[in-house]
Amino acid sequence: MIINSRFFNRSELMGFIVLAAMLFVILPLSLDVFRLNLVAKYLTYAFVALGLVLCWGYGGILSLGQGVFFGLGGYCMAMFLKLEASSVENTKIQSTPGIPDFMDWNQITSLPLFWQPFHSLTFTILAIILVPGLFALIIGTAMFKRRVGGTYFAIITQAVAAILTILIVGQQGYTGGINGMTDLRTLKGWDIRPDHAKIILYFVEVVLLFACIGIAQFIRLTKLGRILVAMREQEDRVRFSGYSVANFKIFAFCMAAVFAAIGGAMFALNVGFMSPSFVGIVPSIEMVIYTAVGGRMSIFGAIWGAILVNFAKTSLSESFPQLWLFGLGALFIAVVLGFPNGLSGLWADYVQPRIDRLFASRKSKSGWNDNSVADGAPAE
Amino acid sequence: MFGDYSLGDLGSIFVMQGFAGLILFSVYVLMALGLAIIFGQMGVINMAHGEFMILGAYVTWMTSSFFQAYLPSLFSGYFFLAMILAFAASGALGMLVEWVLIRHLYKRPLDTLLATWGLSLMLQQAYRSVFGAREVGVELPQWMLGSLHVTDSIEVPINGVFVMCLTVLITIAVAYVLYMSRWGRQVRAVVQNRIMAGAVGINTERVDRYTFGLGCGIAGVAGSAFTMIGSTGPTSGQLYIVDTFLVVVFGGAASLLGTIASAFSISQTQSTLEFFMSGSMAKVLTLLAVVGILMLRPQGLFALKVRK
Numbered sequence: 001m002i003i004n005s006r007f008f009n010r011s012e013l014m015g016f017i018v019l020a021a022m023l024f025v026i027l028p029l030s031l032d033v034f035r036l037n038l039v040a041k042y043l044t045y046a047f048v049a050l051g052l053v054l055c056w057g058y059g060g061i062l063s064l065g066q067g068v069f070f071g072l073g074g075y076c077m078a079m080f081l082k083l084e085a086s087s088v089e090n091t092k093i094q095s096t097p098g099i100p101d102f103m104d105w106n107q108i109t110s111l112p113l114f115w116q117p118f119h120s121l122t123f124t125i126l127a128i129i130l131v132p133g134l135f136a137l138i139i140g141t142a143m144f145k146r147r148v149g150g151t152y153f154a155i156i157t158q159a160v161a162a163i164l165t166i167l168i169v170g171q172q173g174y175t176g177g178i179n180g181m182t183d184l185r186t187l188k189g190w191d192i193r194p195d196h197a198k199i200i201l202y203f204v205e206v207v208l209l210f211a212c213i214g215i216a217q218f219i220r221l222t223k224l225g226r227i228l229v230a231m232r233e234q235e236d237r238v239r240f241s242g243y244s245v246a247n248f249k250i251f252a253f254c255m256a257a258v259f260a261a262i263g264g265a266m267f268a269l270n271v272g273f274m275s276p277s278f279v280g281i282v283p284s285i286e287m288v289i290y291t292a293v294g295g296r297m298s299i300f301g302a303i304w305g306a307i308l309v310n311f312a313k314t315s316l317s318e319s320f321p322q323l324w325l326f327g328l329g330a331l332f333i334a335v336v337l338g339f340p341n342g343l344s345g346l347w348a349d350y351v352q353p354r355i356d357r358l359f360a361s362r363k364s365k366s367g368w369n370d371n372s373v374a375d376g377a378p379a380e
Numbered sequence: 381m382f383g384d385y386s387l388g389d390l391g392s393i394f395v396m397q398g399f400a401g402l403i404l405f406s407v408y409v410l411m412a413l414g415l416a417i418i419f420g421q422m423g424v425i426n427m428a429h430g431e432f433m434i435l436g437a438y439v440t441w442m443t444s445s446f447f448q449a450y451l452p453s454l455f456s457g458y459f460f461l462a463m464i465l466a467f468a469a470s471g472a473l474g475m476l477v478e479w480v481l482i483r484h485l486y487k488r489p490l491d492t493l494l495a496t497w498g499l500s501l502m503l504q505q506a507y508r509s510v511f512g513a514r515e516v517g518v519e520l521p522q523w524m525l526g527s528l529h530v531t532d533s534i535e536v537p538i539n540g541v542f543v544m545c546l547t548v549l550i551t552i553a554v555a556y557v558l559y560m561s562r563w564g565r566q567v568r569a570v571v572q573n574r575i576m577a578g579a580v581g582i583n584t585e586r587v588d589r590y591t592f593g594l595g596c597g598i599a600g601v602a603g604s605a606f607t608m609i610g611s612t613g614p615t616s617g618q619l620y621i622v623d624t625f626l627v628v629v630f631g632g633a634a635s636l637l638g639t640i641a642s643a644f645s646i647s648q649t650q651s652t653l654e655f656f657m658s659g660s661m662a663k664v665l666t667l668l669a670v671v672g673i674l675m676l677r678p679q680g681l682f683a684l685k686v687r688k
Contacts, residue, residue: 062490062493064493142675143675143678146675146678147678148674148675148678150489150490151423151425151489151490151493152629152674152678154425154490154493155425155622155625155626155629156629156671156674156675158622158625159622159625159626159667159670159671160671162622162667163664163667163668163671166660166663166664166667167660167664169660170658170660170661170664281618281622282618285497288494289494292494322505322508322509324505325501325502325504325505326501326502326505326506328498328501329498329499329500329501329502329505330498330502331498332494332495332497332498332501333481333495333498333499333502335494336485336491336494336495336498337481337484337485337495340491
């Protein structure tokens with residue numbers, strides 16, 4: 001495997017530093033805990049957007065079912081937390097103490113079999129990765145091995161999102177129905193509700209996000225990333241060159257699913273509940289919107305997209321609820337028609353050259369002309 | 381599960397569920413016809429299809445309110461005018477959308493999906509601002525109320541029969557336009573080979589615009605028919621869109637016959653299952669079956685054999 005000697009090129013390094021400074025220093029220092037918790041909620045979607053950059057931006061596979069994986073990860077986490085919150089002492093007013101409250105309301109008297117293993121945190125963490133990963137593997141294998149792609153894949157993932165939502169809402173006794181799993185309290189005895197816990201969880205999430213950025217960047221830079229791009233552009237030629245196109249697509253789709261699931265699990269921890277309203281078609285498409293607005297080809301762009309669109313959603317729908325949907329719809333049409341690479345594309349096309357020119361002129365004035373090394377070309 | 385019913389009861393149950401399935405079938409066919417034209421013939425994924433339908437429903441509602449207020453003597457016939465108006469309004473909006481938005485995206489089918497989703501968000505908000513968030517229902521004329529008693533245990537609502545007849549008529553009209561008329565031949569020529577169609581003198585841009593307009597217009601008529609059997613709100617369109625896409629894809633994108641066959645099998649399966657289990661589980665099972673079959677046969681039930 002050829003790995004570019006530089007992990008980030010110059011503009012990516014700048015993006016990395018800005019994002020790290022923003023998330024680790026500036027936001028925690030300048031926002032109160034409530035706002036910081038909102039940022040944590042936005043960042044859970046950044047995980048999904050990161051996965052979509054790999055799978056949609058690079059691989060060309062548009063999945064309209066990322067809510068499914070976000071939901072699966074979130075529900076795995078929520079099931080563990082819910083079991084911990086439903087200890088026998090906490091639920092002694094129920095007719096059968098020791099099971100989650102919504103089961104009691106739905107006349108289910110013993111814990112269902114598939115809930116049992118979620119008493120263990122190790123199992124839960126494994127499940128957060130494996131359940132969505134395997135699910136994506138099954139869907140991906142069934143679809144890509146038969147060369148179903150493009151619009152058909154998008155429609156079928158959408159149908160899967162619809163099926164899962166109906167299932168969760170319909171099976172109230174096992175899933176909490178439309179209300180979802182609420183009233184999540186402790187993680188291994190550690191209360192996740194007070195302010196200091198929210199701050200710790202925020203930092204855990206940011207560290208996880210940067211770990212995922214590292215993985216995504218690694219995939220992008222290796223030969224795998226190049227094959228993904230080649231596949232997006234000329235699928236048949238890659239196939240004729242002897243690569244198994246289906247396997248690469250399945251891998252990208254599974255990675256995106258696992259990233260989304262990590263986001264979902266952090267969502268359950270940070271926000272304190274999980275419900276089917278984050279699983280269905282509308283949230284799934286909104287996740288695609290974040291990626292598209294930020295820039296489907298840029299890892300940092302997609303993360304900014306998730307933060308900015310969500311921030312706009314919160315602030316605009318608070319003050320101008322009427323305008324919000326108009327604004328979102330118009331923004332989306334504008335992105336598709338006008339700037340397909342999103343905000344990061346605008347940045348790269350209009351802002352970056354000016355900054356470069358500014359620096360270049362300063363450098364030449366000071367007699368320092370060493371810019372041949374800095375813009376490291378790909379190492380081939 | 382059958383033990384509690386006598387044979388006669390079971391027969392009636394199947395007939396009644398079958399009839400409910402037929403109404404659902406009409407709904408699916410009406411929605412899927414427009415989508416099959418747009419998706420099947422043009423390859424454009426129109427996520428705002430449901431919103432075009434809702435526009436038709438609102439036009440119908442406004443027409444009925446107008447007749448009630450100013451022409452009460454003609455109220456029993458308002459529906460026929462409403463349907464024409466719904467077709468015109470949705471079709472005109474569709475042609476406008478094609479001109480502003482879709483024609484730039486013919487080479488990027490996945491992006492049509494995203495752009496029309498943006499459009500559907502804006503239309504929903506527009507309906508909410510203009511008509512309010514509340515659902516509106518149309519008052520039916522006298523002759524459409526009540527039901528036909530076929531036997532003691534089987535009765536059939538008249539509005540359902542009316543919607544079914546309407547579906548049959550519209551399907552025949554669409555089939556005629558697409559397969560018999562000169563314009564339909566042009567549409568199919570453009571679909572099969574755009575460059576060659578242009579070379580023999582067909583104005584492909586105009587054909588595209590009218591095709592999109594026709595698909596949206598049919599959606600409007602579908603919305604108009606829906607007011608006969610239910611009420612309409614700003615977000616009603618979104619409820620149907622995935623089902624409709626599945627119907628079209630399941631049937632095979634470019635095939636009118638396939639669309640009808642798949643609408644029939646999906647609606648009958650769902651309606652029959654609905655009697656024996658909760659509505660949501662019936663829906664889950666039906667959708668799962670459709671997705672499963674699509675994985676085995678991605679080109680749909682009736683695939684058109686086209687060289688690519």
